[in-house]
Amino acid sequence: MLDLPLSLIVFTVCAAALVLVRLYRSRTHHSIAHIRGPPAKSMIMGNIRDMAYQESVGDLDFKYMKEYGTAWRLHATFGKPVLMISDPKALQHVLHKSGYMYPKTTQSTTLAFNITGRSIIWAPNGDIHSRHRKIMNPAFTAPQLRSFLPLFRRSSAKLCQMWKDQILSRTPEGTTVVVNTWLARTTLDVIGEAAFDFDFGALDNTDNELMKAYENMFADSNMYPTVWNAIFQAFWDYLPDKVLEQVRHIPTREYRRMQSTLRLFIKYSQRLIAQKSAALASDKSSKDVMSVLIRANASEDARYKLSDEEMESQMSIMTIAGHETTANTITWMLYELAKHPDYQDKVRAEIALKRAEIIARGDADFSIEDLESLEYLQAAIKETLRYHCIVYHLNRMASQDDTIPLAYPIVSASGEMISEIPVAKGQIIMLNIAAYNRLPEVWGADAHEWNPMRYVEDKVDPQVRVGMYANLMTFSAGVRGCIGWRFSVIETQAIAADLIENFQFNLPEDKPEIIRVPAGIMGPMIKGREGEGMKMPLHVTAV
Incomplete structure (x- = not known):
């Protein structure tokens, strides 16, 4: 008789039980088996992991949308069915009309907790999220x-002057600049001052502790997930x-990097909150985001206040959302303008006029009015947010049986045209932002x-209203839409x-x-030189 290790026996039994549960649920609950989709390569690994191994974000998304329409079926680990949707009416139903009926999945909340602690994006249910939102509004x-x-504008002027003094003064004909790293340092300084009235000093000091901890964190921890981690x-x-x-x-690369970065953010956050809480007793005029949060939390009913840990965790999400996404968006816009x-x-x-x-x-x-009147600049920003969405997928789960409507009917596996999809409680829904933002029927x-x-010629036809800005899904939508989308748009306008x-x-x-790597967030890398991390080189000349 084979002498198998106990751990292998336990794993095999658990895996078999999980497969049996999946089979039972598919027979007794609303099934999405009639929804077409690519075949699973493996019963254990499914095919959804392929999305994380695309060379560029969208390679598979756009292919599947063209083949199957605005909703299709994928298989997660152990054959778990996942409904992928890019249909505007379906997105509107899940994000707007259903409120908190489609919470984040366990995987999403756990990963958000690992990266940001108990922040607003971690909030696992409607009660907790609405409490966070009320304090942060x-x-x-x-x-x-x-x-x-x-x-x-001060921060962008500083960046411009540094480029002129440190780089272009020696090469008046211009030179190649890795623009994304400079922009990340600029936006980190911006979020430091705006959110915390704190000088990160990232533009002046390339050895900045927080900058070094955060640099390439998503690529190091989320890019190309391992088989063991998926299981x-x-x-x-x-x-x-x-x-x-x-x-x-x-202690693996998927989690070690997140933990060390979050620990550093919490250390800074605890210090800043303590300083601001003491200062606010005598100074109530501070307008940085953290000061406003502390005042709002202090005046809230004790039952609804954010805990110390929740307050500390907001620093992490505000820094990530406030600097990485904006820097990435401006990077991609400059790339497209170069093309x-x-x-x-x-x-x-x-701009000159x-x-x-x-x-x-x-x-x-x-x-603000001047910037908003720049028609061509505004159009370039909107188009970049559409074409190069930094967050490309969102995961949700049906908390009860429901029926999801479709604006654009799809063909089922039996050849029937269907305009709605019944889903069972527990059904995983993957909201495909990248595919919706490329939907020909809308754009x-x-x-x-x-x-x-x-945008200049008003050729966009948003028959179904979905997104928070320009009907894009880039900032998500509904009750869990990005609370800081205006901050990002104004910052992008000013710096660009x-x-x-x-x-x-x-x-x-x-x-x-340049490829658009799937690393939790979408970022630029040079094909064949992925080991160098996120990098966008452009030739820059002073005008």
Whole structure:
């Protein structure tokens, strides 16, 4: 008789039990077996892991949407069915009309906990999320965020001057600059001052502790997940919360990097909250986000206050969302402008005309109204958010039996046209932001091209309202939509206008192939040089 290790026996029994549970549920609950999709390569690994191994985000998403329509079926580990949707009506139903009826999956909340602690994106249910949202809302009102424009402009001016002094002064004909690293340092300084009234010093100090801890964190921890980790995560639905909270301590690359970065954020956050709490007793005028949060939390009913741990965790999510996503968006926009020099010239000419108008009226710099009136710049920002969405998938789970409507009917496995999909309690739904943002029915026949003129010429046809900004899904939507989307848009406008006004961007002479790697967030890497981390080299010339 074979003498098998006990651990292998236990694993085999658990895996077999999990498969049997899946089979039982598929026979007794609403099944999505009639929804077409690519075949699973393996009963154990399924095919959803393929999405994390695409060379560029969207390679498979766009292929499947073209073949199966706006909803298709994938298989997760141990054959668990996953419903992928890019249909606007389905997205509207899940995110808007159903409120908190589609919470995040156990995997999503656990990973959010590992990266950000008990922050607003971790919040596992509607009660906790609405409590976080209520405390955070005062810090993200439109007037509050518009007040940060001078800060954004100071930071972008500093970046421009550093490029001119440190790089371009020696090479007036221009040189290649890895723009994403500079932008990440700039936006880290911005979020430090705006959110915490704290100087990270990232632009001045490349050895900055937080910058080094955060650099390439997503690529190091989330890019190309291992087989063992996919199998391990399949069991998370059956583990108690107290056990899942210890996952972050597993000493592997998937978790070690997240843990060390979060620990550093918490250390800074505890210090800042203590300082601000003491200062607010005598100074109630501070407008940085953390000060506003502390005041809001202090005045809240004790039953609904955020705990110390929840308050500390907000620093991590605000830093990640406030600097990484914005830096990435501006990076991709500069890349597209380098590929479309004629449009770049239009934006620069438009900025120059507005600058002359500002000088003529005796003002020193752009106002929010000035930036928002720049039609070509606004179109380029919207088109980049559409074409290069930084977050490309969101995971949700049906908390009860439901029926999801479709704006665009699909063909079932039996050949029937269906306009709604019944789902059972527990059904995993993957919201495909990347695919929705390329849906030809919404964005036009040229949806797979970067063409900002679609906004200038008003060619977008949003028959179903979904997103929070320009009907895009890039900031998610509904009750769990990104609370800081206005901050990101205003910051992007301010920094992009300064860079385009001062510099010409072109592709480098060697024209490296840039791929959009799936690393939890979508970022740029040079094909064949992925080991160098996120990198976007562009040829920059002062104008």
